[in-house]
Amino acid sequence: MSAVLPYWRLSGFYFFYFSLLGATAPFLALYFDHLGFSPARIGELVAIPMLMRCVAPNLWGWLGDYSGQRLLIVRLGALCTLACFAGIFISHSYAWLALIMAAHAFFWHAVLPQFEVITLAHLREQAARYSQIRLWGSIGFIVAVVGLGELFDRLSLDAYPWALVLIMAGIVIASAWVPNAQPQFRPSSAGEGGFLRQLGRPGILAFYASVGLMQLSNGPYYTFLSLHLESLGYSRGLIGQLWALGVLAEIVLFMLMARILSRYSLRRVLLASFLITALRWLLLGNLADHLPVLLLAQVMHAATFGAFHAAAIHFVQRSFGDRQQGQGQALYAALAGVGGALGALYSGYSWSSLGPAWTFAIASLVALAAAAITFSRVPEERP
Template sequence: MTVSPSRFALFYALYFALLGCIAPYWGLYLHDLSFSPAEIGSLMALFGVVRILAPNMWASQAERFRGPVQMVRYAGLLTLVCFSLIFITQSFVGVAMVMLAYGFFWAAMLPQYEVLCLRALGNQVDKYSRVRLWGSIGFVVSVTALGVLLNAFEVGVLPIVMWALMMLITVNSWLMPDVSHPRSPSEGGGESFWRYLFRPAIVGFILLNVLLQLSFGPYYTFFSIYLDEAGYSAAMTGVIWAVGVIAEVVLFWQFGRIMHLLSWRAWVIVSLVLTALRWLLTGVLIGSLPSLFILQILHAFSFGVMHAVSMRYVQKLFPDHFHGRAQALYSSVSFGVGGALGAWISGLLWEPMGGTLVFALAGAASLAGAVVAWLTLSPVKR
């Protein structure tokens, strides 16, 4: 039995609606708890660190489950249970433990869904983009609605909304058909899998994604705080975030029609250069709302193009029986290593250097990723 694309669309909508709570507003919640920028950066870095470990640890235990669906069911349930503890702690250590615990299980879900979805769609990136865009729609709805909600209520309402979304994600996973896929005898053979990582194209692919996510560090950790300090309301903060993701939605919807215009490597390089420009000008033009809207549109490249093409590279660079582990690796090293470093470094530098310079450094990291892509990736165009 195969899983309907609509079931994946619902998962993406809910999962990224939850991300729409975390990325723009979790920093504000931590700020409301009176944590310093360094503490906020450290907490977000810890959340990134667990995303390094969790996908690979779960993928290495895949043979203990009937299939990916059973795995995401348990991961969703344990995510919900662990996050529930946020309602009984506000200390730095307590919040850190909750973030580590629920993050460990939450991070296990997306790579498995990505593998299931791509298999169900025959690894066709254009079809995948049209299913994945529902995640962007979920993010837009979440971030916009929360902006309005936080204008009316205190930011303390945020964990309640997040808990409700986690409950819906868990329910959705238990309603999915319990499909399983035959495993190759070599799947799970760690030694042969790790040998692939020494290939120049794979090293370059991993490094450029680490640099990209490192560049997102100040954006995911401090952008909403930066907007608040610049005088923007919570509702307008939600709108600003939504503009970027709406551009991402349009990109996912139309990417199948335009992807043939450039090679995969060219798409990566163009996206990373535009991302570098985006971060540099964000720090300079934070006080100009029209400029921020224009810069947010570049999120179509910073995330939309980069994720769609990266998913295809994962399928190309690794053989079929390693796609599950490769997807977990991609998730852990890019969003985990890159995200953790970006959050930690931006937390350390935010007060002494200020937002303008920190965003400029983020731009430099993205530009370095473009150089890595030019030197290591092959110009595939299919």
């Protein structure tokens, strides 16, 4: 273990990385709507970066495990993300924007899975402190959604690409500040085998299936929540604050996560997050015009993202050997991308034809399916 944990350097990277997510999740669809695209085209454009998670994390994860150059991949990925996205200033045609979404996402999705391995390598036996570092990503998300929400109430959404470029530059600088660390390889046990053999152990595939379903159910939320709330009369500034409330609840959850995982199994935490997610989508689809209900639904983000993500990261770390950690984290990101892309696509097509209530109802059923798989297929085991 390193003599001194580089807490602030690791936390600073998460801050900027998730600031970018805070700039895209609530506002990307609003920006495409500002450019005049239909809900179907918006769903397709939002789905493209998620589809890149099907390919990019596995490719970069294999390369990271094979070469051991995870920090180099993080730094080059951050730089290439910025360079590719800067092409958005050239044209706003659908085909060009689709290319920009694909190109920058190919490198963006190379970054986080490899950085998760680096973070856990720094932590070593202090892995329970992961949530204390990761919560700074949530703080970055809040700063982005609140700040940009207020900004776009005062300025045109034409400023949106410039805001993203500045945040991406922050990711590049933060990646250069982080010191390297490698997992401490242990001798493989006789029955451990390679990545595919570990993947075939009981409950592992079921876990990854539930990951894909969970992200599919998030499709309407990340693609259309801001447009949904704007149509109900909420201002962009308030919409940003509502997104921030969800992430504030997530931060509180991250601060308590080490204690929660010491009392409950990963399976139980995942199962609870899926069930709360199913209820949350029903509330957003049917009662979002009532502010108290909307506030409650946003507080539920603590479970639907915070508990789910922290438990999933620990599940992957526990389930794979040291030399397969990068591939395990990459597969988690890839299946999340598949689910998220399908969720964005289906919500884009159903939003116009079925409306928000039915679109979120489908998402609720998908979350219940993830809960059923976890309940029936993932064995009970304390982390």
